[in-house]
Amino acid sequence: MPFYEVTVITRSLSKSNLVKALVRAGNTLLNNGAVIEKVESLGHRDLPYKRIAKQTKEPVYAANFFLFQTHMSTDARKKTKSILINDLDTVHVDVLPVETANIDAPCNLEEILKPPAERTAVKELRENQKLGHFPRQMIYKRTEKEWKSIPKSYTIAPPRP
Amino acid sequence: MISRKTSAVFSNFARRCSTQSPLNVSTATTSSNLTDTSSSDAPVELERNPYEKEPRKCLLCRTSVTLDYKNSRLLQQFISTFSGRVYDRHITGLCDKQQNKLVETIAKSRRAGYMPVFVKDPKYVRDPKLFDPLKPIRPHSFA
Numbered sequence: 135m136p137f138y139e140v141t142v143i144t145r146s147l148s149k150s151n152l153v154k155a156l157v158r159a160g161n162t163l164l165n166n167g168a169v170i171e172k173v174e175s176l177g178h179r180d181l182p183y184k185r186i187a188k189q190t191k192e193p194v195y196a197a198n199f200f201l202f203q204t205h206m207s208t209d210a211r212k213k214t215k216s217i218l219i220n221d222l223d224t225v226h227v228d229v230l231p232v233e234t235a236n237i238d239a240p241c242n243l244e245e246i247l248k249p250p251a252e253r254t255a256v257k258e259l260r261e262n263q264k265l266g267h268f269p270r271q272m273i274y275k276r277t278e279k280e281w282k283s284i285p286k287s288y289t290i291a292p293p294r295p
Numbered sequence: 296m297i298s299r300k301t302s303a304v305f306s307n308f309a310r311r312c313s314t315q316s317p318l319n320v321s322t323a324t325t326s327s328n329l330t331d332t333s334s335s336d337a338p339v340e341l342e343r344n345p346y347e348k349e350p351r352k353c354l355l356c357r358t359s360v361t362l363d364y365k366n367s368r369l370l371q372q373f374i375s376t377f378s379g380r381v382y383d384r385h386i387t388g389l390c391d392k393q394q395n396k397l398v399e400t401i402a403k404s405r406r407a408g409y410m411p412v413f414v415k416d417p418k419y420v421r422d423p424k425l426f427d428p429l430k431p432i433r434p435h436s437f438a
Contacts, residue, residue, distance in 0.1 A: 141365075141407045176365070182411035187393040201365070216331070228407040232365065241356035247432060 135169065136231055138211060140202040142218065143226040145187040145194050155223035160202070166214050175200055185225045204231075209224060218273050240257035354425060355391040362396055364404040371410065371419045373397055375428070379414040385433040388426055 142159055144152060156173075176199035178253070185194045209270060212231050218227040245270075250256045355362070362370065374380065375385055381401055384394040404410040 143408055181366070182416055209426075226408040230403055230407055238391045241350075241352040241392070243353040243356070243390045244350040244390070246371065246384070246390065249353065250438065 135207055136204040137234065138204050138206060138229050139232055140204055140214075140218070141226075141228050141230070142202065142224055143181070143185075144198045144200070144201040144223050145190075145192070145225050146197060147223060151223070155221070156200060158221065158291075159218055159224070161204070162217050163202060163204055163214055164219075166206070166210040168204045168210055168214065170204050171201055172203040173200065174203070181225075187225060188222050193208075197225055199291075329410040353393055355389060355393045362393075362408060364400050364402045365409060366423070367409040367416075367417060368419055370397070370401050370404055371385050371415050372422055372425050374401070374415045375414050376420050379411070382426070382428060383436040385431045385438070386426060386428050388432050 140159075140163070142156075144155055147155060160170060160173065163281075178198050180196045181194060185197075186192070187194050211226060215229050218224055221227075245253060249256060354360075360369070373382055373384060380396055384391070387394060387397070389397060396433075403411065405412050410416070
């Protein structure tokens with residue numbers, strides 16, 4: 135079961151209603167076979183932009199943010215998300231997978247700071263890049279021009295001995 | 296012929312150095328090489344340049360800060376005050392890995408409703424600047 139973080143943003147509610155809404159959200163998760171590892175309150179925060187509460191159509195400027203850390207199947211994720219989104223007390227819900235053990239690629243800032251002629255990426259391009267029709271024609275014409283500019287015989291015939 | 300003479304001089308110098316300061320790393324390697332070769336006049340080859348500078352690292356790699364989509368304040372330091380868009384890597388000065396991760400995380404954060412989409416939050420406009428957009432490290436991200 136993949137690890138997901140469920141962000142629940144509620145509309146402005148009284149404390150008792152908030153508890154009810156939270157318990158409802160938790161129960162929907164559990165009823166659909168999710169395992170809740172942790173529930174966290176991220177506090178009463180200003181929303182990044184105004185949102186509209188469902189049904190009452192009230193504008194919401196600040197709201198309670200909650201975070202459920204859960205393990206659930208991908209089907210359960212779809213189902214719970216659709217349920218939580220349609221809950222009247224939530225303003226916004228999102229279920230995001232948590233990345234674990236990202237591969238530690240070394241920092242390549244030094245490579246970026248080099249001039250293009252010394253960069254390995256550019257070198258690779260220079261050596262392995264396929265030429266399109268147009269650049270190939272350009273190169274052909276340029277070499278042809280250079281070749282033709284070389285005189286093949288003397289313009290004035292050398293004097294006879 | 297000249298190089299042989301100079302190498303002999305250098306090896307003598309290195310031996311003197313190793314006797315004087317055994318703690319020095321570069322001279323320690325030369326002394327080990329000296330024991331391998333039978334003649335003391337053999338040229339000394341260092342394994343690596345002792346004067347080589349340490350490779351520079353980007354801000355996030357240097358400070359080992361991990362980007363989190365819930366930390367929208369940090370993410371918004373990489374966003375233009377004027378256009379609300381993510382600065383490119385020639386301005387942020389991040390390595391490829393971190394820049395890709397930054398763009399990904401900002402998209403996530405916007406989806407999850409932690410961050411405004413079209414603008415930078417006016418609360419965070421006066422946050423300390425991590426870089427100067429007028430002084431990019433390269434003329435363009437593709438250059």
